[in-house]
Amino acid sequence: MIEFWTANKRVIIYVLIVICVVLILRFFTKLFHNILEKRSRKKHPNETPETIQLTRKILNSLWLVLGIMALVFIFIDKENYKVFAQKFYIVFYIGIVAVATITTASLTQTWFKRSIAIKIKTNEDPTSYKFLSYISFFSIYFIGIVLAILVFPSLRGIAQTAVGGAGVIAVIAGVASQEALANLVGGVFIITFKPFKIGDIIKLDETMVGKVTDITLRHTIIRNYENKMIVIPNSVINKEKLVNYDLGERMCCQWIEIGISYDSDIDLAKHIIREECESHPNILDHRSELDKYNNEKKVVVRVINLGDSAITIRAWAWAASFDDAFRMKCDLYESIKKRFDNEGVQIPFPHTTMVFKDQQINKFNRNIRTLNNE
Structure with a gap:
């Protein structure tokens, strides 16, 4: 040892x-x-x-x-x-x-x-x-x-x-x-010029509407109303024309457009639409003091188009935010349709008229008789 x-x-x-x-x-x-x-x-x-x-x-x-x-x-x-x-x-x-x-x-x-x-x-x-x-x-x-x-x-x-x-x-x-590099520069531009920020509701097209949840070096993430996360590269979102519902004034004007048939009463249809809009809890009174003094209606309803088969009526309904406006639009389409059904206002739908000439009708009848004899 x-x-x-x-x-x-x-x-x-x-x-x-x-x-x-x-x-x-x-x-x-x-x-x-x-x-x-x-x-x-x-x-x-x-x-x-x-x-x-x-x-x-x-x-x-x-x-x-x-x-x-x-x-x-x-x-x-x-x-x-x-x-x-x-x-x-x-x-x-x-x-x-x-x-x-x-x-x-x-x-x-x-x-x-x-x-x-x-x-x-x-x-x-x-x-x-x-x-x-x-x-x-x-x-x-x-x-x-x-x-x-x-x-x-x-x-x-x-x-x-x-x-x-x-x-x-x-x-x-x-x-x-x-x-x-374009995505990185795009992210810097978004942060610098602030076309939108985290928490804003933006719309790129009808399929890409939602709330901004994150802005990274490469992409921007928005959560749509199906709770799906949409990842958009910064270089792409910088090129697109987008709608920011939270930039500036949050009040939102929602169009309520409905077509009625030419046989229906226009005044009755306008009255129903205005009444349903004004009774909705999300509606805002957007009138100025002068409009109130002149007894202008809270919701403006006008005929905007005379189409091939329908008269298009539009109501301008204001809500506090995009969320409230969207819910109001869904509710109003349902309630207005029910009122139209109860009070006889028709909403036209596409239909096709088929015209048969006499010779074709006779030939069709002969074919039917032949089939019956067999």
């Missing part, structure tokens, strides 16, 4: 030192983790300190890997010692960069998440914060990757080029496609 100790004294001490250093590092990591987690839970009791927990796991893994690599030095000969020492340094450097990058990105994301929650709580627009959170998240990881590349001599030229302002653009332009 004494001979073994004498022969391997330096190795044993080295192993014990490495193990002790790893245990001490893990101990202090746990200690700082508990302190930070306690403060975080005290300050934000409803949040889980995911960033702190993730950092602890990464650091513990890093200390373990470095400890194992340090123990491997025992079996390395002098010729390979320098090469392995360089690899040890690379692992240590990349590990520290990874911890710093992930921690910074997670802290930044948490800060933006809290700021967005405050904005929503105070009924302020969180669109800019959401978009900036994506840019910050991307930038932090981009810088982290560049710093990690710097440790490799063969890739150092690329990293140094990417660090420069012109280099960033060159790298992005070389890696990303033209469409991806």
Whole structure:
């Protein structure tokens, strides 16, 4: 035993030192983790300190890997010692960069998440914060990757080029496609000029109507009234003519258009439409003081077209928002149709008149008689 100790004294001490250093590092990591987690839970009791927990796991893994690599030095000969020492340094450097990058990105994301929650709580627009959170998240990881590349001599030229302002653009332009860049620029335009924001109800066409739920670097997401998520590239939505029902005044004028037959009483149809509109709970009185003084009707109803088979009557009904206007339109079509049925106002529908010549009729009758004889 004494001979073994004498022969391997330096190795044993080295192993014990490495193990002790790893245990001490893990101990202090746990200690700082508990302190930070306690403060975080005290300050934000409803949040889980995911960033702190993730950092602890990464650091513990890093200390373990470095400890194992340090123990491997025992079996390395002098010729390979320098090469392995360089690899040890690379692992240590990349590990520290990874911890710093992930921690910074997670802290930044948490800060933006809290700021967005405050904005929503105070009924302020969180669109800019959401978009900036994506840019910050991307930038932090981009810088982290560049710093990690710097440790490799063969890739150092690329990293140094990417660090420069012109280099960033060159790298992005070389890696990303033209469409991806168009989406990124489109997202910047949306945030800068604000044609819409998160929470607004927009309409691109009859099939794409809904509430904006998110604006990312690549696309905009809207939730339609079937609860389906529609993903639209920013480059596309920037080219489209859209309707924003929440931009400026939220009051919405809903057209109620119904066609009646030429035999129906126009005055009765207009009276029914106006009466049903004015009795709906979502209707708003959009008249000016002068209109009220002149006893103008709350809902304007006019004949707008004399078609081939129908007289088209339109009512201009105002509601507080697009949602209220849509529900009002559905209710009014149903109630007006029932009133028309009860009071004899006809709604025309397409029909076809077939005309048979005498010769064709006689031929048709002969064919029928032939079939009957058979």
